[in-house]
Amino acid sequence: MYPSSRPRRLRATAAMRGLVRETTVTASQLVLPVFVKEGATEPVPIPSMPGVVQHTRDSLRKAAVEAVAAGLGGIMLFGVPATRDATGSAGIDPDGVLNTALRDVRTEVGDDIVIMADTCLDEFTDHGHCGLLDAAGRVDNDATLAEYAQMAVAQVQAGAHVVGLSGMMDGQVGAIRAALDGAGYLDAGILAYSAKYASVFYGPFRDAVESALQGDRLTYQQDPANAREALREAALDLAEGADVVMVKPALSYLDVIRAVAELSDVPVAAYQVSGEYSMVEAAVAHGWLDRRRAVLETLTSIRRAGADLVLTYWAVQAATWLR
Numbered sequence: 321m322y323p324s325s326r327p328r329r330l331r332a333t334a335a336m337r338g339l340v341r342e343t344t345v346t347a348s349q350l351v352l353p354v355f356v357k358e359g360a361t362e363p364v365p366i367p368s369m370p371g372v373v374q375h376t377r378d379s380l381r382k383a384a385v386e387a388v389a390a391g392l393g394g395i396m397l398f399g400v401p402a403t404r405d406a407t408g409s410a411g412i413d414p415d416g417v418l419n420t421a422l423r424d425v426r427t428e429v430g431d432d433i434v435i436m437a438d439t440c441l442d443e444f445t446d447h448g449h450c451g452l453l454d455a456a457g458r459v460d461n462d463a464t465l466a467e468y469a470q471m472a473v474a475q476v477q478a479g480a481h482v483v484g485l486s487g488m489m490d491g492q493v494g495a496i497r498a499a500l501d502g503a504g505y506l507d508a509g510i511l512a513y514s515a516k517y518a519s520v521f522y523g524p525f526r527d528a529v530e531s532a533l534q535g536d537r538l539t540y541q542q543d544p545a546n547a548r549e550a551l552r553e554a555a556l557d558l559a560e561g562a563d564v565v566m567v568k569p570a571l572s573y574l575d576v577i578r579a580v581a582e583l584s585d586v587p588v589a590a591y592q593v594s595g596e597y598s599m600v601e602a603a604v605a606h607g608w609l610d611r612r613r614a615v616l617e618t619l620t621s622i623r624r625a626g627a628d629l630v631l632t633y634w635a636v637q638a639a640t641w642l643r
């Protein structure tokens with residue numbers, strides 16, 4: 321009457337569990353998102369993201385060195401400018417906060433880590449949208465593409481190895497690929513936020529970049545209810561020449577990560593976003609969850625769903641646990 325099939329045999333010892341473990345997470349698969357604030361003289365804590373700061377130029381350089389020492393695969397830079405305007409011109413200005421930081425980081429760590437830049441206007445516009453607005457106040461897709469193209473070229477010129485296209489404009493991958501090629505940057509990579517959902521989980525990030533946004537991004541970011549649409553977005557980005565396609569957020573979209581991984585012939589990334597970080601940190605602060613186990617379980621789940629690389633605010637911490 322006993323069962324002959326006994327799955328528990330393969331769980332009997334740590335060595336046996338290690339032998340049959342299907343999914344691994346390594347530091348080289350992790351990318352650390354970082355914020356740099358123009359004019360800051362001390363790192364500024366972000367209240368809704370305990371443990372994360374807006375860096376000064378100096379503290380960012382140190383963070384980049386630390387990321388290399390931890391063995392991380394990449395670092396993704398976001399800028400917090402002192403002034404904003406309707407077109408987000410500080411995002412293109414070679415002396416803008418983000419381009420300056422890219423130069424600093426590239427000088428500091430060279431090619432020892434993949435340096436990525438957020439290629440989006442929302443941190444730089446006074447209205448907080450990811451693109452230029454037309455006379456009726458709508459986000460103007462094609463006018464925005466011309467702006468993104470200049471921004472991406474400036475970022476690569478400053479030192480980015482990869483540009484991260486997070487704006488969700490149609491045709492952004494093709495437009496930026498053409499601009500980079502035209503400027504001679506054939507080796508600069510494009511990480512396309514292919515399936516970026518209009519998510520509540522970006523809330524703490526908007527504090528982190530002091531977002532000016534009133535309203536929402538529902539006309540360009542995806543409806544959380546839709547999965548098929550994500551496949552269409554990913555297919556377009558692949559056809560336009562994306563080097564990596566990304567799904568964002570991660571934990572609420574594991575099915576989408578899996579589906580995109582099945583169709584993609586380039587690496588798939590997932591972004592464990594600010595709200596995912598803050599939820600766990602809040603529970604940890606209450607003593608309700610164990611940080612290490614929670615972080616490693618979420619990262620393992622995201623990898624198991626099919627992500628090759630993961631952007632996470634815990635990248636350095638996780639890397640030390642994974643040694």
Ligand code: PBG
Nearest residue numbers: 440442486521522525593594595
């Ligand atoms: C847009 C951008 C956002 C995030 C990354 N890039 C915010 C948004 O779309 O509103 C969110 C990242 C996070 O929540 O951690 N530049």
